[in-house]
Every structure is written in C-alpha cells, then in structure tokens.
Amino acid sequence: MNPTKIGPARDLLTAGLSNSAIARQLHVDKHDVATLRTEMGLPNVPAQPLTVEQKWRQRVRPAVGGHLEWTGERATGSGTPVMRHSGQAYTAARIAYRIKHGTDPQGYAAPGCGMRHCVSPDHIDDLPRRQRDRAALRIVHGKPGRPATCRHGHDQAEHGQYLPDGTAYCARCSADRKKVGTAR
Template identity: 45%
Template sequence: MKVRADIAELLYAGLSDSAIARQLGVDRAAAVAPARAALRLPKAKPGPKAYASAEDLFWRRVKPTDDGHMEWTGFHVGRTPAMRHGGRNLTACSIAYRIANGRPAKGQARPSCGRDHCVMPGHHADQADRAHARARSKVIQAWAGGLRRAGRALEREREKRVDALYAQIFGTPE
C-alpha cells in the first residue's frame, strides 16, 4: 500500500489516528488506520502527549495581558509559577529567562519589569544580571555626585568673577 507522505510524517511524530484525521481532513478508518498498519506502527498511546521541550510546555501555559506582560496559567508552588518537565520541577521564570537569553539563569531568575509573577521572556534578571545592575547603579550615582560637586565648583567660580567685575565697576565696598 502506498502511504501519503503527510500521513506518514504525522504517524512517525506520534499523533493519534483521530488527531491526524482532524488535522488533514481525511477519514480515520479509510486513510490513517491502514497507513499505520502498512508502516507497522503501534497505536498511539492515549492521554496527553509529553512536550518535546520545557519551552514548548512554557508556551502552552502562558497568557498575554493587555499591558505587555504575560501571566502563568499553569500550577504554582507556593506563589512561584512552576512546571514539571522531564521529571524535574522548573520555575516559569527560569524558562522565560532561558528563552530570552539563550542560556540558563545563574541563581534565581526574577521579574525585573516591576510586575510580580510576570513570565514574559525578556522581563527577567538572574543573579549575575542583578549584580551587574547594582554595580552600574553605583557608578551612575558616583558620576551624578561628581557632577553635583563640579556644578557647585563652577557656581563658586562664576560668583568670584561676578564679584571681581562688580568691584571693577563700582569699587570695593568699604
């Protein structure tokens, strides 16, 4: 029996006969079941299918909000958005960080956008990012302090010049 390539591809991907029939708009009994038999593939296991990656599972469990953030629709451990994949418990924030930065978070990944429990990729900082931001903040504060001191010094210089001009024009007060 000649098997359609699109049916064979979905069968090898592990989809059920009814899912393939729905997706391709074919008859399950007439097209998909004989193709499964011809390819000598076992029936698909019932129940929910495992996700290929934690990122796939993440995208199934988020919902965009109107203000540019995302909220978690999956389960929580305490108040932390979490999921289970590959036998491991993972936080949604760590997966969002990995999606945005292409690397796992060093330490905890926490929302840096100001909204509690936001899981939008790109809205998180790990321990190294937070340490870098603190150091950068200290540099900016030191620079701003230096500008204030320099501004006061310039103001004193200008006052001295104005006093000298006043003295030249009107003389020194006695």
C-alpha cells in the same frame, strides 16, 4: 461533576483535548472527566512529547505592558510560577530566561520589570544581570561605591549584593541572620 460543566466537557472531549487540559479549563476534577470520556466511549489522548519550552508557552498569556502572566501551577506558599516536565521541576522564570538567552541563568531567575511573577523572557534577569543593573542605579542616584568589606569583615567583592533600589547589603550577613532566625 457539576451538571452545568458536563455539556462543555463533552464538547472539549469531542474536540480531542486531554482529561487534564479539560479539568484545568473547566475547573473540574480530571477523574470526573475520565469517567465522562469512558461513558462516551472515547480513547485517551496520547501523550504529546512537548519540549519544556513548548509546554511553558502553553501556560502563559499576555498581560498589559508587554508582561506575560503564568496560568500554570504555582509553588505553595510563595506563589512562584512552577512547572514539571519529564519528572523535573522548573520555575517559569528559569525557562523564560533560557528562551531569551539560550543558557540557564546564574543564580535564580526573576523579573526585573517590577511586576511580581511576570514570566516574559524579555523581563527575566539572572543574579549577575540584576546586580549589574542595581549597581548602575546606585551610581545614577549618586550613592557612594560599595565598601570593600561589611561591618563584619566579609569581602563584598564575593558577598556584596544590591537591593532593587540600589542599596548595598552583605548576602553573607543576610544568610547568617536567616540561619539564626531559623534556629530559634
């Protein structure tokens, strides 16, 4: 462990924080914290049985504009805020949606506020809510209604969706294009 981090780590150990919490806060290896704990003769902190929502609340901080920023783990590649609880993985947005609405989202949960990866429960929408809002935006912009079928004949009542700007598209065609791209 970096010598400049030993003093703060000792203080946090004495204050009763867990090895993982100290490692996260000081950006050090939790095994180094465990070694320091043993040297100090301190027992391990008993696991705290938090609910998934309580654990989620420990990993957010306020940001400008009423947004909430995720301070926890992120998925590799996409950077999506994620969290593990009782052996199960969750997206932070899914938990935020459940906090606000009391139910799990239909489809994937995502912020509708425009801030990438915002996890404020007030800003998270599920697929039906996003599509409803985007359809309304389409009307406000004076765009025509969505056609009954796409150019490939897919029923748009089933496969039709909207982009954030209200542009209509066929989710089935989009999925088919991705399959072809992946196969190459």
